[in-house]
Amino acid sequence: MDWPTIISILAATLRFATPLLLACLAGLYSERAGVFDIGLEGKMLFAAFFAAAVAAVTGNMWLGLLAGLGASLSTAMVQGVAAITLKGNQIIAGVAINMLAVGLTTFLGQSWFRQGGRTPPLPQGGRFLPIQLPFAAEIGQIPYIGPLYANVLSGHSIFVYLAFLAVPITAYVLYRTRFGLRLRAVGENPKAVDTAGIAVNLMRYKAVVVTGLLCGLAGAYFSIAQGSGFGNNMTAGKGYIALAALIFAKWKPYPAMFACLLFGFLDALQIRLQGVAMPVIGQVPVQAIQALPYVLTVILLAGFIGKAVGPKAGGVPYTKER
């Protein structure tokens, strides 16, 4: 494997890790506040669909993004009402959202655009294009190190940079602000927080709003940045992989980033390894390579992370004592 190949794998890693990371951080906020969120996938799918639909019709990527955020946020609120106010089962609320999203996006897509549930390809200006960082061309000339900057760090859409920027921000919010302290407390021991005079459910709603917005970004990335238009079930289970990454990272922001990078790397590697002869073993069958990310997921989750204990009050709706 030569240097340009490695560079191209690393760049693809960032592209694949971005939606995972956004979704993973989304899950982190809500789960740290004690609301388990299986519905990341569904929220992303809604966001992807509405972002692409609006961007395709208006030709404006910002309106598309807004629509994606709005769709994800309103889905999150529905889920929030079910899981927080009505004290429904959080897992079931999430699963319901996922099933609804797969069916409803295809149905709406078909009745609006008549292209089998797809949206039309986005027109000029409907899509977030790669951004070249300053001096990318000049620095790219430096052998070996240059391409790292010019081709790996530079040349991604704004979502990629936002996702990685969200990691230190999340860490700061979670561990250095009053909001973060309360958020974590609500997920660990809501009764104590309640006694201190803080509204538990309001805190949880705030967390769910952040989750909705981050899922909205992740979904919009699929359809109006990485791809151009919505395709049926285009998130393809990434919401579940993000959940796996969250558990793998033990609900912490920096480990979450590394977990998502690892999963992204496996995805990228899988694509680059196809049809390439490896040293010693020769060409590996495509099936084996495509199974690689999943096999490693199982191995990592089962064997390497040790005990992953989630927030103590996770999954339990809070009931004030009467």
Place this chain on the structure above:
Amino acid sequence: MNFSILSRLSAGAALGLLMTGTALADPGLIYDLGGKFDKSFNEAAYNGAERWKAATGGNYLDFEITDGAQREQALRRMVSQGANPIVVMSFNWGSVLPVLADEYPDVKFVVIDSVVEKPNVRSVVFDEHTGSFLVGALAALKSETGKYGFVGGMDVPLIHKFYCGYAQGVKAVRADAEVYENYTGTTPDAWNNPTVAGELAKAAYDRGAEVVFAAAGGSGLGVIQAAQDNNKFAIGVDSNQNHIAPGFVLTSMEKRVDVAVETAFTDGPDLETGLQVLGLAENGVGYSVDDNNRSLLTDEMIAQVEDYKAKIIAGEITVHNYETDSQCPL
């Protein structure tokens, strides 16, 4: 919205009226996974059916399966609705169709892309290898990098046949060329995964290819998008896809599924059964040239490809068919 519901209701009512009559011999069409509007294989069938409808004013029944398990149910339902002949798409009917063909000997079936030897079945297969050879030659004439990409859909023998023809075409022009062979997946989802197909194409472009041939149904749209993003070329498949991104689709390996469907509909319930092989000579496969890609091709390139085409038809060049021995000697 209201109008479309109304029109659908009235269509349903009309259908109901028709079905109360005696035998309804409208033809039927069952699309395969990937969907009716995949801008490729299934859409070609749809276009053929629509052309027949426009020409004859007749009606046809159609159905989109969303899951492989629906095949038998969908076909039985179509038979019970009185459709005849019934056209089914793709190579995935090998296990279902023979059984149902025996069960309903009075109904004529047409299967596209697969061979089913039953007295009431017409099997239509295409010489994809020769059409792919021509687009491969065109790719090699266009790009001088010596590196060429191929992104297949599901990893099945039929798609290897596309690859093998394409690679032979490339090497006919540049003997030392390298062709990167990739597939989006091993399950039927592979026909509808433009994200992965796009990444595979990008990987090929990063490795120095300038042209990537997408034989991947709906996933091929990802390859065309990647070509546009990276300012390189894609080659479309099945339908003429040149219009999807004018200037970035070098040509399309057209497989005239539309003609096969239209012919079957026109032949009606009395169609001749047996095996039909549509190749270059029958214009069943070929490469497309239109306003969207004419400026990308020079007259010399077209002349050269036409020369290959004539030689293949005359038998002077034999293009190896992967499906005969599951091997691709290059």
